[in-house]
Amino acid sequence: MSQAALSAFPEPAPAPAVETVGLSCWYVPGRPVLRDIDLAVAPGSICMILGPSGSGKSTLLKVIKGLLPLNAGTLSLFGQPVAGRTHARSRRALERSVAWIPQHLGLVRSLTVLDNVLSGTLARVGTLASLVGAFPHTLRDEALATLDSLGIRAKADEKVFSLSGGERQRVAIARALMQHPTLVLADEFVSQLDPLTTREMLDIVQGIARTGVAFLITSHEVELVAEYGDRVVFIRDGRKIHEGAANAFTFASVMTLMGR
Ligand SMILES: Nc1ncnc2c1ncn2[C@@H]1O[C@H](COP(=O)(O)OP(=O)(O)OP(=O)(O)O)[C@@H](O)[C@H]1O
Ligand SMILES: [Mg+2]
Known part of the structure; x- marks a missing residue:
């Protein structure tokens, strides 16, 4: 077949x-x-999930991560159905590709930044190696390079409890990246940060997304949706009542969706 016909x-x-x-x-x-x-989230895109408190945003991320079972419907990751007992094996295989950043980041405060970041490689090196602190040098180098790319290489040996909120957020991203994810689920990722640090974090997220990693981010920050999101999903009382392009989404959109 000719090239023209193929195209x-x-x-x-x-x-x-x-x-x-x-x-x-x-x-x-x-x-x-x-x-x-x-819901469908394209590879390399940022999908913002909005909705009032208690509407089900965190629950949705937990179901996608496999922390909660779904009771009806289907869930696929990268085109493979994963929900339900029969799909347990394919879920485990795909688990590595899905990084989870919980609302309070889930870092171990008494461990160093480097050890927290290395814990992102658990699925790659096995729990035993991590328990005895025997991470291969190549992983340590990779972790340090990741911290460097996020601007906190100098904090590698400090304990997490001594870091600022923005620095902890970077550690959480670094830990997620060490998993080599193709999907990151981030629950209220920037809720506790000042406006400048929030933008720094979302600039980082945008840069990572452009490399092909999809992000699902729950948020209450309506003003950030158009700036950083590709798609926006609005949940109310457990139902998706809106989905669309993020660039046209404003506070007025929320008022309309809330019937005010
Ligand atoms: N472990 C649980 N057991 C029973 N009900 C729960 C549990 N966790 C959450 N819920 C309920 O599920 C609903 C959705 O909770 P969820 O945490 O998903 O909301 P959310 O949209 O993330 O809210 P927020 O914006 O406050 O974080 C709420 O009514 C909540 O009370
Ligand atoms: Mg929540």
């Missing part, structure tokens, strides 16, 4: 980093916290 067949679109169809979840039977959520 008539476009490349198939890559599978979404995350895709949910009809996802529902409840803590108490009969009282769903997430209802019928359809």
